[in-house]
Amino acid sequence: MTMRKLAELIGVSHATVSRWFNGIAVPDVDQVSAVLTHLGVNGDERTKILNLAIRAAAAPADIAETNNSPAQFKELLTLERTAHTVVEWSPLLVPELLRTANYGRATVAGEAPTLKDAEVDHLTTLMLGRQNAITREDPVRLTAFVGVAAVISRIGGQATMAGQLRYLLTASRLEAVTVRLVPIETDWHGGLLGPFSIYERGELPTVIRIKRYHDTAFAHDPNVAQEYRKIAKELGSIAMSPDQSRDCLNTVINEL
Structure with a gap:
């Protein structure tokens, strides 16, 4: 899947997805979940990545x-x-x-x-x-x-x-x-x-x-x-x- 197609599915700009994958910006938990869904990431790998996103979101309590x-x-x-x-x-x-x-x-x-x-x-x-x-x-x-x-x-x-x-x-x-x-x-x-x-x-x-x-x-x-x-x-x-x-x-x- 191209970044442009992924961006269209998630409802964000192609530039935004590019910044995520280049490490310039960090998606929120909902966006991480959407990326994993559209890329077909399941099981333990999905849980591991979501937990990372949740911990990042929870850093400012x-x-x-x-x-x-x-x-x-x-x-x-x-x-x-x-x-x-x-x-x-x-x-x-x-x-x-x-x-x-x-x-x-x-x-x-x-x-x-x-x-x-x-x-x-x-x-x-x-x-x-x-x-x-x-x-x-x-x-x-x-x-x-x-x-x-x-x-x-x-x-x-x-x-x-x-x-x-x-x-x-x-x-x-x-x-x-x-x-x-x-x-x-x-x-x-x-x-x-x-x-x-x-x-x-x-x-x-x-x-x-x-x-x-x-x-x-x-x-x-x-x-x-x-x-x-x-x-x-x-x-x-x-x-x-x-x-x-x-x-x-x-x-x-x-x-x-």
């Missing part, structure tokens, strides 16, 4: 980016494209993959009040575009643990919130989406430390997204992933069932 930065957005798209399951804990806001346009606009404007209206609209559009991850032909399986505090808030006003909760109720019935509300009246649990997302990607390394005030960290360390899996399991033990969560959503919608 924690990559922080400013919220809404191009690098962060690219990382999110890659994770949502390669993950087979996503577990998200969102205690105070509706998860990004389940937001309406009006609610999304209100959250973007709230996080960055200095942005112009056009910039807010642009970032909102990008956020909504990511929802293809749960509606495409082969969707990612999303389990969203949502704090009741997120449901009873009034972000964007009463009408916006009612529309958001109706959409959340509809999304909860999608085959690929599970929504479980986490009550406020609980004892201590690991989720109180803050929101996170777990991206499980099969043979590729699990990535944890940890959203903080003005930046987001992507952790690739397997030990960190294991700790967050434990927190997710803990949330599962205290969260309402999917049916109970829908009943709660209906109650709040009727109150609105």
